[in-house]
Amino acid sequence: MTTISTLELAKNTARDAGGLILSMVGKSRIYQKGTSNNLVTEADTASERLIASTIKNHFPDTEILGEEEHKADLNAPSLWIVDPIDGTNNFAHGIPQFSVSIAYAEYGIVQCGAVYDPSMDELFYAQRGCGAFLNDLPIKVSDVDAFDNSIIGTGFYYDRGALLDNTIKAVHILFAHNIQCVRRMGSAALDLCYVASGRFDAYYEYMLSPWDFAAATLILEEAGGVWSDREGQKNGLHSKGMISSNRNLADVFYDVVKYSSIDARKIGL
Numbered sequence: 001m002t003t004i005s006t007l008e009l010a011k012n013t014a015r016d017a018g019g020l021i022l023s024m025v026g027k028s029r030i031y032q033k034g035t036s037n038n039l040v041t042e043a044d045t046a047s048e049r050l051i052a053s054t055i056k057n058h059f060p061d062t063e064i065l066g067e068e069e070h071k072a073d074l075n076a077p078s079l080w081i082v083d084p085i086d087g088t089n090n091f092a093h094g095i096p097q098f099s100v101s102i103a104y105a106e107y108g109i110v111q112c113g114a115v116y117d118p119s120m121d122e123l124f125y126a127q128r129g130c131g132a133f134l135n136d137l138p139i140k141v142s143d144v145d146a147f148d149n150s151i152i153g154t155g156f157y158y159d160r161g162a163l164l165d166n167t168i169k170a171v172h173i174l175f176a177h178n179i180q181c182v183r184r185m186g187s188a189a190l191d192l193c194y195v196a197s198g199r200f201d202a203y204y205e206y207m208l209s210p211w212d213f214a215a216a217t218l219i220l221e222e223a224g225g226v227w228s229d230r231e232g233q234k235n236g237l238h239s240k241g242m243i244s245s246n247r248n249l250a251d252v253f254y255d256v257v258k259y260s261s262i263d264a265r266k267i268g269l
Helices: 006-023 042-058 088-092 162-176 188-196 210-222 250-257 259-264
Strands: 030-033 035-041 063-066 079-086 099-106 109-117 122-127 132-134 151-154 181-184 202-205 226-228 242-245
Touching: 006 042, 006 079, 006 099, 006 109, 006 122, 035 042, 035 088, 042 063, 042 079, 042 099, 063 210, 079 088, 079 188, 079 210, 099 188, 099 210, 109 188, 109 210, 122 210, 132 210, 151 162, 151 188, 162 181, 162 250, 162 259, 188 202, 188 210, 188 242, 202 250, 210 226, 210 242, 242 250, 250 259
Parallel strands: 063 079, 151 181, 151 202
Antiparallel strands: 030 035, 079 099, 099 109, 109 122, 122 132, 202 242, 226 242
């Protein structure tokens, strides 16, 4: 067993898992997980097993929380939070917008994280207090300070009820504020990294799990961005949903897309 930092392990393992899933595009059996809209593939489980075995080889006493097979306490003293494929529906349909997300946390605070897009060979990463990077170059959020210059990212949860209705209502309201456009890409981790790198100016999604955002929110913070849960509260890894942006748009963006405010509004669509 070699000595390796948690950040280097996250980066290296994200790349290895990304290479594995890229080799399985179009070759992986697809299953339904709960609903017909929530898919899991053989590549998801293969990726998570590769990540978990690599981590355990270096840190045998750590805990792992993974989307598919590993459960753990979010407040554990040593915890890896893993999404083996973020954007499985894209992966299953051959759409090249999916990622591997790996974060390391201690007592509920993420210390480092990496998000790898194997289709673009883009590795986003950060360590707390050390800045954020894309393929070893520093990144930062945009300086856009008005909606009419902004590109907003969003995502849809698998639920086809109130969550979807409110997401679409928020899109309607954002366009009423004269934003440039909305993008729904399909990988929450990449969406957050796009805010971190200035490609998006803000992003919201009303239901996410810790493995979706653990690594990417640290990358966003280290790039100068801000984020909260869907009600604008600071609940860290226990957050339900996500509101994120650069600092210039934060207050007005929270006011517009806060979930309870959207839920209470009645608009004609």
